[in-house]
Amino acid sequence: MEQANLTRKAPKRIAATVLGALKGGVVPRVGLEYITVGRMQEIHALLHDVEIIRDGGAAFRFIVGQYGAGKSFLLQTIRNHVMDRLFVVLDCDLSPERRFCGTKGQGLATYKELVRNMSVRTRPEGGALPLILDKWLNNIQTEIRMESPPETEESQFEAAVSRKIFDVIRGMEDMVNGFDFGQAISRYYIASKHGDDEAKSKVLRWFFGEYATKTEARQALGINLIVNDDNWYDFLKLFSAFLVRAGYAGMYILVDELVNIYRIPHRTTRQYNYEKILAMYNDALQGKAHHIGILMSATPQCVEDTDKGIFSYDALKSRLTEGRFSTKGMRDLLAPIIRLEPLSHEEMMVLVEKLAALHAQLYDYNCDIAPEEYLAFLKTEFERIGAGIYLTPREIIRDFVELLNVLIQNPGKRIGDILQDPAFEASKTPQPDETGAEFAAFEV
Numbered sequence: 168m169e170q171a172n173l174t175r176k177a178p179k180r181i182a183a184t185v186l187g188a189l190k191g192g193v194v195p196r197v198g199l200e201y202i203t204v205g206r207m208q209e210i211h212a213l214l215h216d217v218e219i220i221r222d223g224g225a226a227f228r229f230i231v232g233q234y235g236a237g238k239s240f241l242l243q244t245i246r247n248h249v250m251d252r253l254f255v256v257l258d259c260d261l262s263p264e265r266r267f268c269g270t271k272g273q274g275l276a277t278y279k280e281l282v283r284n285m286s287v288r289t290r291p292e293g294g295a296l297p298l299i300l301d302k303w304l305n306n307i308q309t310e311i312r313m314e315s316p317p318e319t320e321e322s323q324f325e326a327a328v329s330r331k332i333f334d335v336i337r338g339m340e341d342m343v344n345g346f347d348f349g350q351a352i353s354r355y356y357i358a359s360k361h362g363d364d365e366a367k368s369k370v371l372r373w374f375f376g377e378y379a380t381k382t383e384a385r386q387a388l389g390i391n392l393i394v395n396d397d398n399w400y401d402f403l404k405l406f407s408a409f410l411v412r413a414g415y416a417g418m419y420i421l422v423d424e425l426v427n428i429y430r431i432p433h434r435t436t437r438q439y440n441y442e443k444i445l446a447m448y449n450d451a452l453q454g455k456a457h458h459i460g461i462l463m464s465a466t467p468q469c470v471e472d473t474d475k476g477i478f479s480y481d482a483l484k485s486r487l488t489e490g491r492f493s494t495k496g497m498r499d500l501l502a503p504i505i506r507l508e509p510l511s512h513e514e515m516m517v518l519v520e521k522l523a524a525l526h527a528q529l530y531d532y533n534c535d536i537a538p539e540e541y542l543a544f545l546k547t548e549f550e551r552i553g554a555g556i557y558l559t560p561r562e563i564i565r566d567f568v569e570l571l572n573v574l575i576q577n578p579g580k581r582i583g584d585i586l587q588d589p590a591f592e593a594s595k596t597p598q599p600d601e602t603g604a605e606f607a608a609f610e611v
Contacts, residue, residue, distance in 0.1 A: 177201045182529040189522075190568045192561055194239040197291065199247060202521045205514040206241055209507070212500035213245050213462070217252060220417045220460045225451035229425075229487070230464045232507030235561030238464035241507070242421050245462060249419045250288045254460075255299065255410050257281040257403070258421035266428060267443035268396055269436065274443070278399035279376050281420065282406075296374060297367075300352075303413040304359055307331050325360070332356050335412045339405065347392040348405045354388055376402075400447060407459045417458035425465040429476055441480035448486065448503075470504065510560055515545055518560070519567050526571045540582040544570065547586055 177185070181198040188195035189202075209230075216226035232238045246256050259265060259280035266273040284293040311327045336349035351370050358366030369387045376394035378384040384393050394402050407418040428444075431437045444463075450456040470477045470487070478484040487503050498506065510518070519541050527534035548563050574580055 182525050189564050194243050199244050204518040205510050223457050225456040225459045227448045227451035227461045229504045231504055235559030236507045239423055253416040254419050255415050256286045256419045258284050260424045261427040267440045274396035282375050339408055343401045347390050350390050411458045419460040422463040425463050426469045429469040445482050
């Protein structure tokens with residue numbers, strides 16, 4: 168059995184964030200390393216993509232699993248891994264207001280959310296774009312200063328810095344909208360050089376897609392272009408090219424809740440969104456995108472439904488359908504779709520042990536839960552009717568955190584006392600299903 172590493176202590180702020188998020192049924196953005204269990208094959212496969220992206224390639228993958236199976240958890244885990252490898256991460260959850268395209272600016276709304284959530288290792292909570300731009304300018308100035316002889320005049324130094332910056336800008340002008348993107352960087356540099364925070368803010372608004380009309384952008388910056396529903400993905404490719412020139416390894420885009428595309432009631436609108444996904448997928452696999460990784464999460468129905476799902480769009484279905492040789496026992500983790508299998512019983516044991524250790528660290532008590540008590544809790548969970556189909560790590564984690572909360576508020580009680588309490592017995596489903604019977608044979 169995999170052993171839980173219970174010796175690492177998490178800061179209380181991190182422990183509180185992790186347990187609070189898990190109890191609320193959401194994935195924390197920090198502290199995942201204290202509770203990660205399993206998924207090593209999936210993580211290894213996705214980190215193989217990272218090396219390809221670093222070398223100038225691109226990758227596009229789907230993470231597919233039932234609600235609560237760990238899709239969002241895996242996305243956030245990869246997010247932390249790639250930030251440690253000097254990638255810039257953009258992430259967002261889709262919603263009725265955020266899609267890939269729409270008649271009410273939903274594509275632009277997705278772009279805005281992605282850029283607002285731009286994160287790096289030193290700014291993991293998002294909002295990293297100003298930091299990235301300022302750090303890049305400072306690095307160029309430091310580099311020029313170190314290369315220049317001591318007697319270099321300030322005017323010569325400034326000229327050398329300008330040449331270096333405009334070399335980067337000229338290198339992007341051949342890309343779609345690259346000239347205007349370079350103009351915005353130039354405006355930011357000039358504003359930074361003169362300490363003009365208002366001018367810098369205007370440039371950042373342009374990068375964030377906040378100008379509603381070209382006229383507004385032209386009056387503010389002299390740039391006759393804005394981000395819109397049609398060109399926002401081109402801007403992400405421009406960001407990727409700039410970030411590599413600014414010293415980063417590449418850019419990773421994480422998109423959760425793809426099911427919101429599946430829920431669009433109008434077939435034509437759904438198809439337009441799937442067409443946008445196809446364009447991004449083709450870009451990545453045909454070598455038209457560079458230094459970009461794209462990872463999206465979806466439910467099986469969202470993918471496989473041939474009436475409303477991704478497979479209703481024949482061009483995507485033909486590209487994503489698995490071949491004959493990939494089976495449940497022997498998955499092809501290098502395929503475009505990675506399907507999440509349930510955590511094993513051994514992995515669930517390790518997970519609840521890690522949660523108990525984290526809970527004890529947060530509330531300053533000695534965790535003395537015996538292995539048979541963990542087993543009794545999990546056996547109770549897996550004995551629910553329908554557990555084999557509907558029970559996911561999310562429900563088990565939420566129940567266990569609640570159980571730990573009840574224990575510390577009722578000193579002297581043990582897990583067995585709560586599980587055997589008449590009130591709890593009355594709320595239980597009466598008979599185990601097949602999964603519960605299988606778990607009964609599992610030994611610690």
